[in-house]
Amino acid sequence: MKKNIIYILTFISCYISFSQVILSEKDENLFKEIPQEKIFLHFNSSFLLAGENLYYKIYCLNAQNNKLSSLSKIAYVEFVDSNLEVIFKQKIKLISGLGQGDFFIPSSILSGNYKIVAYTQWMRNAGELNIFQNDISIVNPFNENQDAIINKTVDTLLANKKGKINYNKNDFIIAPKEFFELKLNKKNFKSREKIILKFTNNKNLGNYSLSVRKVTPFEIPKRYNSVDAIKNNIDFKKNTPKSIFLPELRGELIFGTVYERDSNLPAADVKVTLTITGNDKLFKIANTNNLGRFYFNISENYEQSNAIIQVLNKYKNYKLNIENLPIKMYDYLSFSNFKINELANEFILKQSIYNQIENAYKEVKLTKINQVEPELPFYNKIGKTYDLDDFTRFPTIKETIIEVVDAVTIKSRNGKSLLDIIWENKMDKSGLLPLVIFDGIIIENHNEFLNFNARKVKKIHVVREKYLYGTQLFEGVISFESIKGDINGFNSERKDYIVNIDLLKPLEKKSYFKQVYDKNKFEHIPDYRNQLLWMPNLSLSSKDEEVIFYTSDNKGEFEICIEGFTESGKPVSLREIINVE
Structure with missing residues (x-):
């Protein structure tokens, strides 16, 4: 069985x-x-x-x-x-x-x-x-x-x-x-x-x-x-359907499809992330299959009743479609x-x-x-935390990184600014970028985010270790935590490669x-x-x-x-x- x-x-x-x-x-x-x-x-x-x-x-x-x-x-x-x-x-x-x-x-x-x-x-x-x-x-x-x-x-x-x-x-x-x-x-x-x-x-x-x-x-x-x-x-024997509803074997199932923007064809082997914000942030990565489809199993407890799904790499080349359960x-x-x-x-x-x-x-x-018991963040609280109320406040993320966060630097690549982690031993560097998240949401456009209002940020947590999540390797983690969950206004390029969905949260016991x-x-x-x-x-x-x-x-x-x-x-x-x- x-x-x-x-x-x-x-x-x-x-x-x-x-x-x-x-x-x-x-x-x-x-x-x-x-x-x-x-x-x-x-x-x-x-x-x-x-x-x-x-x-x-x-x-x-x-x-x-x-x-x-x-x-x-x-x-x-x-x-x-x-x-x-x-x-x-x-x-x-x-x-x-x-x-x-x-x-x-x-x-x-x-x-x-x-x-x-x-x-x-x-x-x-x-x-x-x-x-x-x-x-x-x-x-x-x-x-x-x-x-x-x-x-x-x-x-x-x-x-x-x-x-x-x-x-x-x-x-x-x-x-x-x-x-x-x-x-x-x-x-x-x-x-x-x-x-x-x-x-x-x-x-x-x-x-x-x-x-x-x-x-x-x-x-x-x-x-x-x-x-x-x-x-x-x-x-x-009398009732064998041609297609079946999936059993939710591990928890709630969320489905979707990724399409190539130019051809409108399903995109295979594309990494997609799901984020549920809140105190018990939830972050998952899935790969699309040869039909461009992905699914997430959610077995963990969570607070918020909405989730954000987004394409992880080369996001401008793709668009997302979330496939709700049939009515x-x-x-x-x-x-x-x-x-x-x-x-x-x-x-x-x-x-x-x-x-x-x-x-x-x-x-x-x-x-x-x-x-x-609240779920620990996926990076398990390892690393160093900067509580910005303990420091002089600066207007933007860029100034805060330069003046406060000594484990992070800003470098330039192809004319754009990127956040990167300063490693104690440069031999450990792999050339990959860190995972940058704000209230659990992945920040792809570092250049725009550097101008975001830092007074809305409560803490910055930095993990100076290589981090493997699913099949994706990151050069560490830089996690920003907001004061009021106000994450709007810093990524004007968000379009159809990032989707906000409402969740029917399981009832508390x-x-x-x-x-x-x-x-x-x-x-x-x-x-x-x-x-x-x-x-x-x-x-x-x-x-x-x-x-x-x-x-x-x-x-x-x-x-x-x-x-x-x-x-x-x-x-x-x-x-x-x-x-x-």
Whole structure:
């Protein structure tokens, strides 16, 4: 299997076309041997109000054995309205087939029926019908037009007068006891009371997600469970495309083509760079293939949501074209005609007030973004740094180099000025130029850059060592760091050999707020949570384990929902109902 994946990566580099690979006849059998993927998305509710959060957990599975897939490293989650417009789109990093995220439902969204879809690029080769989709209905009580969701004649299945719901136990897939048993300390609770979930006799390791949420007093769109996910079998013998979407095996993929300016023909063996600026600068080099095409894998973390791609050498002879992924069309989607009647208004009004109170106290009920270690600059901070605030300031880069930076000199070649590094041992000189970058962007026109305003520069870092990046050797590195990221205005010659592109940055992983009442910190703070707990990563070991959380002042019936898969690929789906009085 690993050999097949390595081989497909080899021919990928030869046949990239609009982010797809053209399959030859000999490659079709190989393509079939690489397992397809499918996604199960566990999310907290299929009925939400504006002001609430939709939380989700991604399980990316090997379609052959239902084990977590190690193939794709990126998944996409989109929220689509009935006009087939994408309202939200998120890119999620997958670690061993797992990922997580959330959407906040804003007050600008209209009431109506929506779809949440999830996929990897590799999944698209099996056809769009194999992409995960589920109905979600939204009510925005702040919007006057509710025709899309409220119908006076519809028979909404409301609760009886006591507010109790009659559940069909067949709707709840109970996890077999050989996986684990779930035990509650009790079934009826008071406000702000501790709930203890005990997981016992677990003999099947796996990964699960846990949601505890208030039950709506009427029927809502069906949520698929993990058992439903394994029913979708994909057969490539009936569906072998002539061209395939590339699997994002190492991270995000960015594609493009370089053309010769005069002939407009694809340019082979041309070096192209990608730069993402910010504190954790990212710099990559790729070579074009015999069709003039290149691609970048981005597995690193980064801050900025844009990148700069440029031709490295003899740049005036070439022009760039960035080939975006094809726009997804959702013509195949069939939207629910879910409606509720005006009898639901009381529930919606009450819950909407609770949501507003909860949102008003978000500052004390924080969800934290998990901080990741910033990536070191590609030159690993070796060399010497000049903090220009420690020296007399000069107006231009040229004067600053002459007066301050003793490791750099300015020399003339063919009537143009160039930056060069002063080496302690001249025998080390190779005759090559250093890599000169400003906030990670390569400076090709040194002559113009020397007149740039040096008061916008914070630091200059010089690496006095030969630097090999990819297949390109540089005579050291001269890195300029701006104060405010203001890199405009110094290269008027920039045209079609340098391209600015917007990036859909992968969502940061979060640790969600978990209410605790062991201490008196929250005693006087209102608590009307209808989502008592969202735990996207519930990893159970062979030992008995406990999950502890607390009820709120929001009374009613709450559903405990556990979804996931054992390590052997068996689905686990469990529901329990508790009551808060």
